Amino acid sequence: MRINPKDLVDGLKKLLVEANTGLRSDVFEALKKAKEEETSENGQKVLSMLIENAEIAQKEKKPLCQDTGYVDFYFHWPEGVDVPGDLQEIADEAVKQTYREESYRFSIVDDPVFERKNTGDNSPANITVLPSREKELKITTMIKGAGSDNASAVLMLKPSSSEQDIIEAVLSQVKDFGAKSCPPLVVGIGIGASFDRVAYLSKKALLRPIDEANPDKKYAQLERKILEKINALRIGPSGLGGKATALNVSIEHAPCHMATLPIAINLNCYALRYAQTVLGGS
Structure with missing residues (x-):
């Protein structure tokens, strides 16, 4: 199955508008x-106000937030799908065109330490290619701003750490940074894997519908415990006090080395900007 690069760019552009405005x-x-x-x-x-903001953004096709973030694309790639050209260049072209045409804010700097010069088009995108057994190419995009990303963390706990230690680590992160992350939050937690992979697991957790618990009953129970304890902090919407500090907690876990226990705590604001599509070809 071959997909024309232009069709892919157009499909990605639609996703970016959908994610930023809905x-x-x-x-x-x-x-x-x-x-x-x-x-x-x-x-x-x-x-x-948050509900009204979301309704206006959807109706007028305006960004949910002035921080139109950096772009993640996840390509669930089936065997036999062919896209001529460089996938990174195709993804970047979609970002450049969308952010210029829609007048979204450019937020990406080309050098993280020294010049920190804005790229002027919000590129490059972060792309992840995942093998898939499906017949069509599924693409997911997620837009994440700096406020909630600055509040996130990767920790290497002792391998002897308990369930309670994990709960305390999450609560400590929320206590310190939750009010700065535009709550109510959606919290993605990665547990296991490795130092670099656990951050991906935490973002994968954010992509799961919030009404879907972890299929493992033990981890589903841990999700509920952490959510209850976060809301008991009463940081509340926008940090002004109240019950709704977090809307949901999702956990993704993976096997890890016997001498490690990595966890990633990914705090996302209420504006969980996500869109997904499926592309066929000829």
Whole structure:
């Protein structure tokens, strides 16, 4: 199956607009539920504004947030799919065209330490290619801003660490940075794998619908425990106090070395910007 590079660019551009302007439906419903259950007057006001903001963004096709972030593309690549050309260049071209045409903010600098000069088009994109057994190419994009990324962390716990140690590590991160991350939060946690891979697991956790628990009952229970304890902190919407500090906690786990216990705590603001499509070919 061959996919024309131009068709792929066009498909990615549509995804970027959808992700930047439309709040994921499961998150939107969770916001409405959080407003119904919120006991703080300030919290209710903030949640009302967030819901209204999401409705306006969807209706007018305007960005949910002024920080239109950096772009992640996940390509779930089946055997036999062929796209002529360089995939990184194709992804970058889609980002350049979209961010210029839609007047989204350019947020990427080309050198992280010295010049820190803006690239002027929000490229490059981060791309991840994953093998797939499906027949069509599935593409997921996620937009993440700096506020919540600055509040995230990778930790290497002792291999003897307990479930309670993991809970305390997450709570410590939320206590220190949760109010700065535009709560209510969606929290993705990676556990296991390796130092570099566990961060990917935490972002993968954010991509899971928030009404889907981990299929492993032990980890599903851990998700519920952490969510309850985060909300007991009463940081609340926008850090102004209240019940809704987090809308959801999702965990992805993987085998790890017997002498390590990596965890990644990925805090995302309420604006979980995500879109997905499937492309065929000829």
